[in-house]
Amino acid sequence: MRAAVYRGREKLTVEDIDEPSCTPGSIKVAVAHNGICGSDLHEYYAGPIVIPTEPHALTGYQLPLTLGHEFAGTVVEIGAEVRNVAIGDRVAIEPIYRCGKCPSCQLGHYNICRRIGFHGLMAPGGMAEYTVVPAWMAHRLPDSISMELGALVEPMSVAYHATRLSEVHEGDSAVIFGAGPIGIGIWFALRGIGVEAVTVVEPSPTRREAIAALGAIDVLDPTRTDPAQHIAQRTRGHGVDAAFDAAGVAASVSGALSCLATRKRLVAVAVYEQPVETELIKLIRNETLIQGSLCYTAVDYRAVIDLMARGHYDTTGWVSHVPIEQVVEEGFAALRAGRKMKVLIDP
Structure with missing residues (x-):
């Protein structure tokens, strides 16, 4: 499959990599759109900053890895023990890995987990045709919400x-x-x-x-x-x-x-x-x-999805789409130069 792989400062290449497979408790998502975040820009032009150069404590991944943590898509495969998601579900992904044990996690504030990780920064992400995530990251999208809006649930939850x-x-x-x-x-x-x-x-x-x-x-x-x-x-x-x-x-x-x-x-x-x-x-x-203020929790995801379902958000005039092959020139470079405001990569 095609994926945008980050290898270090100003080193992002679109290449063919192996398609991932589901593990127990995980789902495989066919990515519709993946947004370029400000943190992606910082990693590309000044990194690696948070992208690990040694195996991450929660995910085990390190450079090189596929970028992308703002995305939505369709579930095409589910692993064993998955009960809350079905094949064919349209989902937005809440990409936080948390330990569940530190004081912040114990209080429910897992967005400030002491060992926090992000899909697409500490694990292979959504700037690819497919990605595999833990099933608990998935939030179902009502039919009234487009995939374009679905890819914006993450930044809108921030x-x-x-x-x-x-x-x-x-x-x-x-x-x-x-x-x-x-x-x-x-x-x-x-x-x-x-x-x-x-x-x-x-x-x-x-x-x-x-x-x-x-x-x-x-x-x-x-x-x-x-x-x-x-x-x-x-x-x-x-x-x-x-x-x-x-x-x-x-x-x-x-x-x-x-x-x-x-x-x-x-x-x-x-x-x-x-x-x-x-x-x-x-x-x-x-x-x-x-x-x-850092990130979000599931409370914010649910609130944003509810507002989107009621027609509250509008992408007119500030959201652009770019094919994955043009991720650097029409994505990262265009955002840095101020030619575009929000770019969604279409794998």
């Missing part, structure tokens, strides 16, 4: 999890710094729980236009409009009930903190390539909280 951690409620207000795929996902999630007063801050014209076309009304260019002043005017000096940093730069952190109301929280859901300094006096004066 965004939904961040929204849950913000503790905002219907009728509250929020600001999102960054209108890439995760920023768009946060916007969808906020609207899904009834938060309509949302300001989006994004310097890229392409991204501003994309989220505005989806229905976002209050979209700012921070090079022209000061977000803190704008929020102060919009909220009559109170500030917003939650801020989200989906940009991952010092300016977005500082800007987000300046927009918050008293005792509210900034949720950091970006990848930070450089250290970010924070003026603690800002936190002290406002009793502000900074909340980290």
Whole structure:
């Protein structure tokens, strides 16, 4: 079968590899679409970072391996002892490997397992015609959800999890710094729980236009409009009930903190390539909280799938499809250059 195999920094080749077989408790999925994640970009251009160069503690895999952890497809084979999935099921995959024994796992927070692994980063993933995963990773997709949306359940669950951690409620207000795929996902999630007063801050014209076309009304260019002043005017000096940093730069952190109301929280859901300094006096004066957000759990997957089934998400104008043979040129390179926003690889 054809697969995109990662061998190190800027070494990703599409090649023929052996088709995987099911083991007890696993399922084989014919992949429809697999999204390129920001973490994939970091691995390709600066890695290996989290991709193991020695056998991973939970999966046993190491370089080289097939990338891809954002995917959906159809179950074509099931292993012994599989009861919850059937051949022919359309599924989105929740790609987290967890130990089940560490304190985080024992509390149900397996998304911060001390030995966490990801299918497509610590095990051969979905940038291939077929992949084999543990059956418990599978979430069935209703017929009303397209495979395209199914491949977006993973990143949209990242965004939904961040929204849950913000503790905002219907009728509250929020600001999102960054209108890439995760920023768009946060916007969808906020609207899904009834938060309509949302300001989006994004310097890229392409991204501003994309989220505005989806229905976002209050979209700012921070090079022209000061977000803190704008929020102060919009909220009559109170500030917003939650801020989200989906940009991952010092300016977005500082800007987000300046927009918050008293005792509210900034949720950091970006990848930070450089250290970010924070003026603690800002936190002290406002009793502000900074909340980290990592991945998702099954709760977030179920919520996103439910919203998708009700027609809540729209891929128009920000999702592109690329054949697997063009994964580097029209996938990784196009994303890095800003020519595309979200790319789905079609094996």
